[in-house]
Amino acid sequence: MTTSRASIGNTRNPETHSAVLDAAEALLTEKGYAGVSMEAVARRAGAGKPTLYRWWPSKAALLMEVYERRKAEALAELPAGASAREDMAAMLESIMCFWRDTPAGQAFRSIVAEAQADPAALRMLRDEMLARGRASAAAMLRRAAEAGEIGPNPDTELMLDALFGMAWYRLLTHRLRRAPDEVPRLVAAIFLGAQPGGPFCLPG
Amino acid sequence: MTTSRASIGNTRNPETHSAVLDAAEALLTEKGYAGVSMEAVARRAGAGKPTLYRWWPSKAALLMEVYERRKAEALAELPAGASAREDMAAMLESIMCFWRDTPAGQAFRSIVAEAQADPAALRMLRDEMLARGRASAAAMLRRAAEAGEIGPNPDTELMLDALFGMAWYRLLTHRLRRAPDEVPRLVAAIFLGAQPGGPFCLPG
DNA sequence: GACGTAACGGAACGGACCGTATAGACAAAC
DNA sequence: GTTTGTCTATACGGTCCGTTCCGTTACGTC
Incomplete structure (x- = not known):
């Protein structure tokens, strides 16, 4: 689960990217909207809060990417x-x-x-x-x-x-x-x- | 504004009641949904937080009463x-x-x-x-x-x-x-x- | 091979808000 | 006069916010 997933250098780590989206989606389905906080997502993803804020300026932006990812593969x-x-x-x-x-x-x-x-x-x-x-x-x-x-x-x-x-x-x-x-x-x-x-x- | 409005005894104080609804409505129009917290409403109304929680179990309940009050007088x-x-x-x-x-x-x-x-x-x-x-x-x-x-x-x-x-x-x-x-x-x-x-x- | 760069996780920060507990002042109801 | 219930005030432990600093990692470049 929480494999140590550090920096891979000068580039964005795609594993971190998808781990964050997975964590947000899991929290969303398990606990609903109220269960999704940037803090909880970071914990669950095994990521640092600064990493979240680096790539998603707000919770809304994160949720939109969760949605769009699903939409791309479904519709x-x-x-x-x-x-x-x-x-x-x-x-x-x-x-x-x-x-x-x-x-x-x-x-x-x-x-x-x-x-x-x-x-x-x-x-x-x-x-x-x-x-x-x-x-x-x-x-x-x-x-x-x-x-x-x-x-x-x-x-x-x-x-x-x-x-x-x-x-x-x-x-x-x-x-x-x-x-x-x-x-x-x-x-x-x-x-x-x-x-x-x-x-x-x-x-x- | 902040007239000292203590208990009036054994009965619910209608001034407190309407002061809370007024405060919630004012915050809503001035700062939007994000500006409405139980804490901020209590501050603005000159009321104690326990008073709010005594009468409105959640923010949703408070908002609904704000809405219904307006609706009663308008529609x-x-x-x-x-x-x-x-x-x-x-x-x-x-x-x-x-x-x-x-x-x-x-x-x-x-x-x-x-x-x-x-x-x-x-x-x-x-x-x-x-x-x-x-x-x-x-x-x-x-x-x-x-x-x-x-x-x-x-x-x-x-x-x-x-x-x-x-x-x-x-x-x-x-x-x-x-x-x-x-x-x-x-x-x-x-x-x-x-x-x-x-x-x-x-x-x- | 050495270096600059940028991403990463971790820890900590001040601040806001949550929901609750306690205490004391107050006046109506009995 | 006692009881009852409402009110303000304050404080509590907790969560989350958004940000800062730190040390580590490894890519891209020279």
């Missing part, structure tokens, strides 16, 4: 389905399964919590982490518009707020378990609202 | 409109304005954050604070069904998740400012999905 790529609507449903469903079935859900809950106390963390969450997902989801909606699945000028912002909002709300209230077909039905309803003349259609 | 009663759809839009809009224009928004953000670290706080948030609002919103949907505005057996849970979820998502990412008519259009879309044969219609 590699979703195959394109028959329609943008199905793609959207598959994406939302896979995010919610990812949150429910891996430590990433607890990590993301913690990141959102941290963002309520730390303005810099909020900006990073909103303008970097979320922006990526929203951009790819918005691209799906534009493809849907081009394919005629929905009207030509959908209010993508509002539609995404409803879709991601539902997922956040479920995550943060610990209600991620879904009835079958819930997500496809929600997506269908949002797409229905974006049919020509519908409430999600913008003029112009 | 007293919404007049019934011409349709359940308009009532729902008015309710959602008034909640978001309440969050945006009063310290309650910061309080609610803090409560959600606290709930991610404290399981008891999560239960109280979900099963008491939220349950009330969801119950009255579900009643609106039932009235809509009876009035024929939507189909007879709407999936109220999913509809409410989409509506409240959007509001939460905006609050927690500091994006509460809305384009005009956004909320009515979202509500219209959700109601549209609940028309007979729509994705929000349940069998039976």
